[in-house]
Amino acid sequence: MDTAAVERFRELLRIPTVSHTDPAASDAAPFARFRDTLRRLYPLLHAELEGELVGEHAMLYRWRGHAPDAPLVLMAHCDVVPVVPDEWTHPPFDAVLTGEGEEATIHARGAIDDKGSLVAILEAVEALVGEGWRPARDVYLAFGHDEEVAGLGAPAIVDLLRERGVRPALVLDEGGAVVSGAVPGVDSETAMIGVAERGVMTLGLTAREAGGHASTPPPLPATARLARAIDRLQRHPAPVRLVPPVRAMFRTLAPFAREPFRSVFLNLAVTGGLLARVLPRFGAETNALVRTTAVVTELSGADGENVLATTARAAVNIRLLTGDSVTEATERARRAIADPLIEIDVRHGSDPSPVSPWRGEGWRRIATAVGSALGTDVVPTPYLQLGASDSRWFTAICENVYRFAPFRLTASERDALHAHDERIRVDVWLRGIGFYRDLLRLS
Structure with missing residues (x-):
């Protein structure tokens, strides 16, 4: 277990960045604290990448590559849905760690949706910067702050990128996961990669x-x-x-x-x-x-x-x-x-999003990273994402927008999203970091 990475993840999960439909009910302080904590926990990333605040609390980072055109955009959001603490087995913002070995599990609101992906991206970038690696083309990290309430953070980022003439070659946001038994008659593990959303x-x-x-x-x-x-x-x-x-x-x-x-x-x-x-x-x-x-x-x-x-x-x-x-x-x-x-x-x-292709360079890059980081026996498949995400805004500037969180999730773990007892297994989360590392190396 990468204990240091896990502890960074748990520290960020403890920050209650809750978004509310009523803006008056939202507290800006946790979002400011979250940004300050990112700067402290990921110093190499913040020294190498150009970061800026967009809108109220959305974050956009640019990692300059050897060429600026056809960049990769990795998306996530830092906000989480409200909780009813009494319904939880463990306090939702304590990031309690239970079990050992393969059973080690972090219990917290946002463990999967969506700080799991956000922090895994940060870990991958921090490690690659530390190795002195630089992408062939620009990479953007786009972290929204109000995805759960269909807010304005992601649209503001898209507007900014459009004004600057940025046309991504590939955009990847949260979405389907690695599952088994979700499709009738199919027992193999499948990587459900959203090519569109409702x-x-x-x-x-x-x-x-x-x-x-x-x-x-x-x-x-x-x-x-x-x-x-x-x-x-x-x-x-x-x-x-x-x-x-x-x-x-x-x-x-x-x-x-x-x-x-x-x-x-x-x-x-x-x-x-x-x-x-x-x-x-x-x-x-x-x-x-x-x-x-x-x-x-x-x-x-x-x-x-x-x-x-x-x-x-x-x-x-x-x-x-x-x-x-x-x-x-x-x-x-x-x-x-x-x-x-x-x-x-x-x-x-x-309206529903446009449909991205399940062939071509963008798809190949994601499928290759699935195989190298999550297992060659995992079958990448196109998928219609059932929920909405911030990625729908990026279809205005990119034809290759996909939705996939690189985590193996059981049915009960998926059911805990937006409900009580949200959680993620530690080894599952750590392998997700490997997926983002491999995907970045393909950029």
């Missing part, structure tokens, strides 16, 4: 009425009208289909699948429709691969238990499948609800 939007649903005392309710009060609208949405999900990144994933994994999955994956021209209809039965992740999903995440009604709500509201979080759009999803919701007295408004939304 769009994200929120619809607001509002029902209104005159109000009054709860002892004399009308036939269809605002809360009941809203509940009916939500039920109709639930009973009319978006249609299923196989989009190009998902088709590419199944074709790539077909040789490693057991029967009958192998035959199904090899003959998608015939079996694609059936596969799309069956995949939702395998769980939430495979359902999200084949359809635009919608779920109600917030509800509000009256202020008192004996008062009729004059306004009942719901927030619907929608994740758009490749090829879908904010406009289409809004109209689909309007048709499903079929109630002109339900007000529907788009609070915010962005």
Whole structure:
């Protein structure tokens, strides 16, 4: 175990860089402390690379190579989602280390999402600078500070790079991981490299009425009208289909699948429709691969238990499948609800990202680093990222944008993201450093 690297990681995990949807609830002090700690822990990097603050707390570093064109951009974000401490087995910002050997595990908010990648990148760069190594072409480190709230840090970095005429050859952000058993019929370890990500939007649903005392309710009060609208949405999900990144994933994994999955994956021209209809039965992740999903995440009604709500509201979080759009999803919701007295408004939304190629130089570099650092038996495959990331902003200046975190994650470890007991195994994290080192050497 590289004890020094692990202790640096734990120190940074202890800084509660929590981002909130309400800017007034955010505390700037931890972000300033995080930057100060980076300068102390990584002195060689800060001596060699040119660093600047972008926006409020986003960080951009430039590592000058032998040539400035076609640079590599390594992305991560330092902010984390809020916690409910009582739900955690270990305090979420203590970075508790448990176990020994292969079972050694760090428990902390941000251990995977996304300080795991951020600190692994820093460790790789610090080591290479210490060796006197210099990249063939420029390398940028782009660290956002408000990714978890779809904020302004990453867009500001992209705007700055565009103004300076920077056109990256390759951008790599957080995303899929090294997993096994995530694709039906495939037992091999797979490196799920996101070539695209779904769009994200929120619809607001509002029902209104005159109000009054709860002892004399009308036939269809605002809360009941809203509940009916939500039920109709639930009973009319978006249609299923196989989009190009998902088709590419199944074709790539077909040789490693057991029967009958192998035959199904090899003959998608015939079996694609059936596969799309069956995949939702395998769980939430495979359902999200084949359809635009919608779920109600917030509800509000009256202020008192004996008062009729004059306004009942719901927030619907929608994740758009490749090829879908904010406009289409809004109209689909309007048709499903079929109630002109339900007000529907788009609070915010962005369409799905463009699809990056799963062939060519950029893809080859990532796949090569997967093999050298994580194992030649790991199968790199294109993947449709289900969540949104800061990388979507970089598609405006780069055609080769990928989403991959070089960590072996179990299903329970993936489930802990944005939930309690987030954690990462030490040996898994250390191997991730090796991936970034190898990828940088290929730049």
